[in-house]
Amino acid sequence: MGKSWVGWLAFLVLATTIGVTSCQALWGPSGSASEQTE
């Protein structure tokens, strides 16, 4: 039972990382990918 909690917690971290990074890439401070590359 304890193991499944770890799995869900890890998934929460993973989902937050993917979600936040994707949203920041869309609306984030740098705005567009090319600003960083320029």
Place this chain on the structure above:
Amino acid sequence: MSAERYGGAFSPGGATNADKQASPAAGNRFRGRKARKVDVRGLLLFVLPTPLLFAGLGNIGAGDVVGAAINLAAYASLILGAWLLREGQRAEAAYDARAVAKPPAFPRKLVAAVLAADGIGLAAYFGWGQDILTAAVFSVLTIASHIAAFGLDPMKPKGIDLDDAEASRVSEALDKAEAKIAEIAELARSTRDREIENRVETMLAAVRDMLRQIEADPRDLTRARRYLSVYLVGAHEATRKYAENHEDLGDSALRDDYLLLIGDLEQSFAEGHDKLLQDDRTDLEIEIEVLRERLGQDRT
């Protein structure tokens, strides 16, 4: 009290009383099959990177080619990772369902974790504009949480010793038979005929019973060789030809012949399975007898 399914002689799958007595197809066609698990978490991984797709499309609209390429590459990497994870979970389910199995040849779940980390690294560094160290930390966090959440691929062979050529041969024969079963089921579905689908599934359930029996006692493979190399291949050929030609020919007599063949094959597989069980019982009886005789000799 027993319930009987509603339906007459002309209902789909309906059979007359005489048919019911003659056909052993009353077995459950889902016997020996496991329901496929749907992992909501795995599906969410397809949805979560969607903003990256919009970011890439927005870049194209703004004429920013480099930005679009990077955002779309990050999106593609995450989606490819999610797809590989799903394939890895399917391979793992197939591995778990078998008593004798080799590990999947390609570590799909591990590569899925690497692809997710790669996508996040790209999106964090270029899209979000974080420094390289932060992007690297995000990548490591992604790979670690991915492995903790979904685990790694099975790495060890199960129920067999790879040095043992005989066991390896059994595993290969089972793999081939499973592949043939999947192809036959797919061909039957392509006929879009519910009765044929049901009858073929019932026959395949009998084949699966036989495969489980071989898994339990790999010595049975030699005895079952005729069933797997002649009957199963014959069933595959007949189903393929029927699926390819039934629409052009439109011949109901051909359909009846095909159904009869499937019924006969199912009966043969069921009898074969019973025979294997009986042989195992005989083997065990002989072993017990021999041991008892030896014990008797040692006592005297």
